[in-house]
Amino acid sequence: MKIAAWNVNSLNVRLPHVVDWLNEHQTDVLCLQELKQENTKFPISALEEIGYHAAFEGQKTYNGVAILSRTPITDVSKGMLDFPDEQKRVIAATVDGVRVICVYIPNGQNVDSDKYQYKLKWLDALIAYVQKEMAQHSRVALLGDYNIAPADADVHDPVLWAGQVLCTDAERSAFRRLIGLGLHDAFRLFEQPEKSFTWWDYRMMGFRRNHGLRIDHILLSDALKSSCVECVIDKLPRKREQPSDHAPVFVTLKT
Protein backbone atom coordinates (compact mmCIF):
# COMPACT_ATOMS: atom_id res chain seq x y z
CA MET A 1 0.00 0.00 0.00
CA LYS A 2 1.33 3.40 -1.01
CA ILE A 3 0.30 6.54 0.89
CA ALA A 4 1.41 9.98 -0.28
CA ALA A 5 1.15 13.66 0.62
CA TRP A 6 1.46 16.61 -1.73
CA ASN A 7 0.90 20.31 -1.32
CA VAL A 8 -0.25 21.18 -4.84
CA ASN A 9 -0.53 24.97 -4.44
CA SER A 10 -3.88 25.24 -6.26
CA LEU A 11 -5.63 22.11 -7.50
CA ASN A 12 -7.16 24.18 -10.32
CA VAL A 13 -3.70 24.79 -11.73
CA ARG A 14 -2.11 21.49 -10.76
CA LEU A 15 -4.81 18.96 -11.69
CA PRO A 16 -2.86 17.74 -14.78
CA HIS A 17 0.19 17.10 -12.60
CA VAL A 18 -1.90 15.24 -10.04
CA VAL A 19 -3.60 13.08 -12.67
CA ASP A 20 -0.26 12.27 -14.34
CA TRP A 21 1.36 11.44 -11.02
CA LEU A 22 -1.49 9.15 -9.96
CA ASN A 23 -1.45 7.36 -13.30
CA GLU A 24 2.30 6.87 -13.05
CA HIS A 25 2.51 5.76 -9.44
CA GLN A 26 -0.79 4.00 -8.83
CA THR A 27 -0.65 5.40 -5.32
CA ASP A 28 -3.38 3.94 -3.11
CA VAL A 29 -3.92 7.09 -1.07
CA LEU A 30 -2.94 10.67 -1.88
CA CYS A 31 -3.44 13.49 0.61
CA LEU A 32 -3.55 16.94 -0.96
CA GLN A 33 -3.06 20.35 0.64
CA GLU A 34 -3.67 23.88 -0.57
CA LEU A 35 -6.50 23.10 -2.96
CA LYS A 36 -7.37 26.82 -3.01
CA GLN A 37 -10.81 26.11 -4.40
CA GLU A 38 -14.39 25.84 -3.20
CA ASN A 39 -15.90 22.38 -2.88
CA THR A 40 -18.11 23.03 -5.91
CA LYS A 41 -14.95 23.36 -8.02
CA PHE A 42 -13.40 20.08 -6.85
CA PRO A 43 -12.57 17.96 -9.94
CA ILE A 44 -14.36 14.86 -8.73
CA SER A 45 -15.20 13.41 -12.14
CA ALA A 46 -11.65 13.76 -13.50
CA LEU A 47 -10.40 11.81 -10.49
CA GLU A 48 -13.14 9.20 -10.61
CA GLU A 49 -12.31 8.67 -14.26
CA ILE A 50 -8.83 7.47 -13.31
CA GLY A 51 -10.15 5.28 -10.51
CA TYR A 52 -10.06 7.39 -7.37
CA HIS A 53 -12.57 8.14 -4.65
CA ALA A 54 -12.23 11.47 -2.90
CA ALA A 55 -13.09 13.22 0.34
CA PHE A 56 -12.38 16.93 0.34
CA GLU A 57 -12.87 20.15 2.24
CA GLY A 58 -11.96 23.31 0.41
CA GLN A 59 -12.55 27.04 0.51
CA LYS A 60 -12.06 29.94 -1.80
CA THR A 61 -8.48 31.21 -2.36
CA TYR A 62 -6.73 29.59 0.61
CA ASN A 63 -6.07 26.25 2.29
CA GLY A 64 -8.22 23.23 1.45
CA VAL A 65 -7.41 19.52 1.94
CA ALA A 66 -8.42 16.26 0.30
CA ILE A 67 -7.91 12.52 0.56
CA LEU A 68 -7.90 10.53 -2.69
CA SER A 69 -8.10 6.75 -2.56
CA ARG A 70 -8.40 3.82 -4.94
CA THR A 71 -10.54 1.96 -2.40
CA PRO A 72 -13.64 3.37 -0.70
CA ILE A 73 -13.21 6.03 1.96
CA THR A 74 -15.17 5.75 5.21
CA ASP A 75 -15.65 7.71 8.44
CA VAL A 76 -14.69 11.06 6.96
CA SER A 77 -14.16 13.80 9.51
CA LYS A 78 -13.45 17.44 8.66
CA GLY A 79 -11.67 19.92 10.90
CA MET A 80 -10.91 19.41 14.58
CA LEU A 81 -13.99 19.03 16.81
CA ASP A 82 -12.51 20.92 19.77
CA PHE A 83 -10.93 23.68 17.67
CA PRO A 84 -13.47 25.47 15.49
CA ASP A 85 -11.63 27.03 12.57
CA GLU A 86 -12.75 28.82 9.43
CA GLN A 87 -9.61 27.63 7.70
CA LYS A 88 -9.95 24.26 6.04
CA ARG A 89 -6.82 22.47 7.13
CA VAL A 90 -7.77 19.01 8.39
CA ILE A 91 -9.54 16.03 6.89
CA ALA A 92 -9.40 12.48 8.21
CA ALA A 93 -10.81 9.22 6.95
CA THR A 94 -10.39 5.48 7.17
CA VAL A 95 -9.00 3.63 4.14
CA ASP A 96 -8.19 -0.10 4.18
CA GLY A 97 -8.06 -0.08 7.97
CA VAL A 98 -5.68 2.87 8.11
CA ARG A 99 -6.74 6.07 9.83
CA VAL A 100 -5.44 8.72 7.44
CA ILE A 101 -5.19 12.25 8.83
CA CYS A 102 -4.38 14.86 6.20
CA VAL A 103 -3.17 18.21 7.55
CA TYR A 104 -2.15 21.60 6.26
CA ILE A 105 -0.48 23.17 9.27
CA PRO A 106 -0.47 27.00 9.24
CA ASN A 107 2.59 28.71 7.81
CA GLY A 108 2.96 31.29 10.57
CA GLN A 109 4.43 33.96 8.26
CA ASN A 110 7.01 35.27 10.77
CA VAL A 111 7.60 35.01 14.51
CA ASP A 112 6.21 38.50 15.20
CA SER A 113 2.99 37.80 13.36
CA ASP A 114 -0.47 36.96 14.73
CA LYS A 115 -0.31 34.09 12.27
CA TYR A 116 2.59 32.61 14.22
CA GLN A 117 0.55 32.68 17.43
CA TYR A 118 -2.33 31.05 15.55
CA LYS A 119 0.10 28.39 14.31
CA LEU A 120 1.25 27.55 17.85
CA LYS A 121 -2.32 27.35 19.16
CA TRP A 122 -3.29 25.30 16.14
CA LEU A 123 -0.43 22.87 16.84
CA ASP A 124 -1.60 22.47 20.47
CA ALA A 125 -5.06 21.62 19.15
CA LEU A 126 -3.61 19.18 16.63
CA ILE A 127 -1.66 17.32 19.32
CA ALA A 128 -4.84 16.89 21.39
CA TYR A 129 -6.79 15.86 18.29
CA VAL A 130 -4.22 13.26 17.19
CA GLN A 131 -3.98 11.88 20.72
CA LYS A 132 -7.73 11.20 20.62
CA GLU A 133 -7.53 9.62 17.18
CA MET A 134 -4.71 7.36 18.34
CA ALA A 135 -6.77 6.23 21.31
CA GLN A 136 -9.34 4.94 18.83
CA HIS A 137 -7.11 3.63 16.03
CA SER A 138 -3.83 1.70 16.08
CA ARG A 139 -2.99 2.14 12.39
CA VAL A 140 -2.59 5.91 12.08
CA ALA A 141 -0.86 7.96 9.37
CA LEU A 142 -0.58 11.72 10.00
CA LEU A 143 0.64 13.38 6.85
CA GLY A 144 0.72 16.59 4.91
CA ASP A 145 2.36 19.99 4.90
CA TYR A 146 3.59 20.61 8.46
CA ASN A 147 5.35 23.90 7.73
CA ILE A 148 8.00 22.72 10.19
CA ALA A 149 11.58 21.72 9.41
CA PRO A 150 12.14 19.33 12.34
CA ALA A 151 15.94 19.60 12.48
CA ASP A 152 18.85 21.48 10.94
CA ALA A 153 19.42 18.50 8.63
CA ASP A 154 16.10 19.44 7.03
CA VAL A 155 17.28 22.96 6.13
CA HIS A 156 19.57 23.96 3.24
CA ASP A 157 21.15 26.76 5.27
CA PRO A 158 20.52 26.27 9.00
CA VAL A 159 22.39 29.46 9.92
CA LEU A 160 20.24 31.59 7.61
CA TRP A 161 17.07 29.94 8.91
CA ALA A 162 17.99 29.84 12.60
CA GLY A 163 15.09 31.14 14.69
CA GLN A 164 12.98 31.86 11.61
CA VAL A 165 9.45 30.63 11.21
CA LEU A 166 9.37 26.93 10.18
CA CYS A 167 12.55 26.39 12.23
CA THR A 168 11.82 27.86 15.67
CA ASP A 169 12.20 25.93 18.91
CA ALA A 170 8.47 26.21 19.62
CA GLU A 171 7.54 24.65 16.28
CA ARG A 172 10.16 21.93 16.58
CA SER A 173 9.01 21.20 20.09
CA ALA A 174 5.42 20.78 18.83
CA PHE A 175 6.73 18.36 16.22
CA ARG A 176 8.50 16.37 18.96
CA ARG A 177 5.29 16.32 21.00
CA LEU A 178 3.54 14.71 18.02
CA ILE A 179 6.33 12.13 17.87
CA GLY A 180 5.87 11.68 21.62
CA LEU A 181 2.32 10.47 21.04
CA GLY A 182 3.86 7.34 19.54
CA LEU A 183 4.44 8.43 15.96
CA HIS A 184 7.53 8.03 13.78
CA ASP A 185 8.92 10.29 11.06
CA ALA A 186 8.81 7.76 8.21
CA PHE A 187 11.50 9.56 6.23
CA ARG A 188 14.05 9.11 9.02
CA LEU A 189 13.39 5.38 9.38
CA PHE A 190 15.69 4.90 6.39
CA GLU A 191 19.04 6.02 5.01
CA GLN A 192 18.41 9.15 2.97
CA PRO A 193 20.47 11.40 0.76
CA GLU A 194 21.93 14.48 2.45
CA LYS A 195 19.98 17.66 1.83
CA SER A 196 16.65 16.01 1.07
CA PHE A 197 13.87 18.58 0.89
CA THR A 198 10.18 18.76 -0.01
CA TRP A 199 9.86 22.48 -0.69
CA TRP A 200 11.96 24.95 -2.69
CA ASP A 201 11.31 28.67 -3.10
CA TYR A 202 10.06 29.66 -6.54
CA ARG A 203 12.38 32.62 -6.40
CA MET A 204 16.14 32.83 -6.95
CA MET A 205 16.28 29.43 -8.64
CA GLY A 206 15.62 27.76 -5.33
CA PHE A 207 15.09 24.33 -6.83
CA ARG A 208 18.09 24.34 -9.16
CA ARG A 209 20.32 25.37 -6.26
CA ASN A 210 18.56 22.93 -3.90
CA HIS A 211 17.74 25.76 -1.53
CA GLY A 212 14.96 23.87 0.16
CA LEU A 213 13.38 22.68 3.38
CA ARG A 214 11.89 19.36 4.44
CA ILE A 215 8.53 20.49 5.75
CA ASP A 216 6.13 17.86 4.35
CA HIS A 217 6.05 14.76 6.48
CA ILE A 218 4.49 11.35 6.98
CA LEU A 219 4.21 10.26 10.59
CA LEU A 220 3.26 6.64 11.28
CA SER A 221 2.04 4.88 14.40
CA ASP A 222 3.94 1.81 15.71
CA ALA A 223 1.60 -0.57 13.89
CA LEU A 224 2.33 1.09 10.55
CA LYS A 225 6.02 1.73 11.22
CA SER A 226 6.66 -2.00 11.35
CA SER A 227 5.21 -2.49 7.87
CA CYS A 228 6.87 0.57 6.29
CA VAL A 229 9.54 -0.43 3.77
CA GLU A 230 10.39 2.94 2.21
CA CYS A 231 9.78 6.68 2.36
CA VAL A 232 10.59 8.66 -0.76
CA ILE A 233 10.45 12.29 -1.87
CA ASP A 234 9.63 12.38 -5.58
CA LYS A 235 11.37 15.44 -7.01
CA LEU A 236 10.29 14.79 -10.61
CA PRO A 237 7.04 16.83 -10.51
CA ARG A 238 9.03 19.80 -9.21
CA LYS A 239 11.09 19.70 -12.44
CA ARG A 240 8.06 20.07 -14.69
CA GLU A 241 6.67 23.22 -16.23
CA GLN A 242 4.52 25.26 -13.84
CA PRO A 243 5.22 23.05 -10.81
CA SER A 244 3.94 23.24 -7.27
CA ASP A 245 6.67 24.56 -4.99
CA HIS A 246 6.31 21.31 -2.99
CA ALA A 247 7.23 17.79 -4.05
CA PRO A 248 5.13 14.75 -3.14
CA VAL A 249 6.39 12.36 -0.47
CA PHE A 250 5.17 8.79 -0.09
CA VAL A 251 5.55 5.65 1.99
CA THR A 252 5.16 2.03 0.92
CA LEU A 253 3.63 -0.29 3.51
CA LYS A 254 4.06 -4.02 3.15
CA THR A 255 0.80 -5.86 3.67
Add this chain to the structure above:
DNA sequence: ATGGCTTCATAGTGAAGA
Protein backbone atom coordinates in the same frame (compact mmCIF):
# COMPACT_ATOMS: atom_id res chain seq x y z
C1' DA B 1 18.81 42.30 1.15
C1' DT B 2 12.04 42.20 2.89
C1' DG B 3 13.13 41.66 -3.04
C1' DG B 4 13.36 37.62 -5.67
C1' DC B 5 8.08 33.81 -7.88
C1' DT B 6 3.37 32.04 -8.06
C1' DT B 7 -1.46 32.10 -7.17
C1' DC B 8 -5.79 34.29 -6.29
C1' DA B 9 -9.09 38.09 -6.37
C1' DT B 10 -9.25 41.81 -9.00
C1' DA B 11 -9.31 44.91 -12.85
C1' DG B 12 -4.55 48.55 -9.42
C1' DT B 13 -2.13 46.37 -6.96
C1' DG B 14 -2.12 43.53 -2.67
C1' DA B 15 -2.09 39.44 0.22
C1' DA B 16 -0.12 35.17 1.22
C1' DG B 17 2.86 31.51 0.84
C1' DA B 18 7.58 29.54 3.18
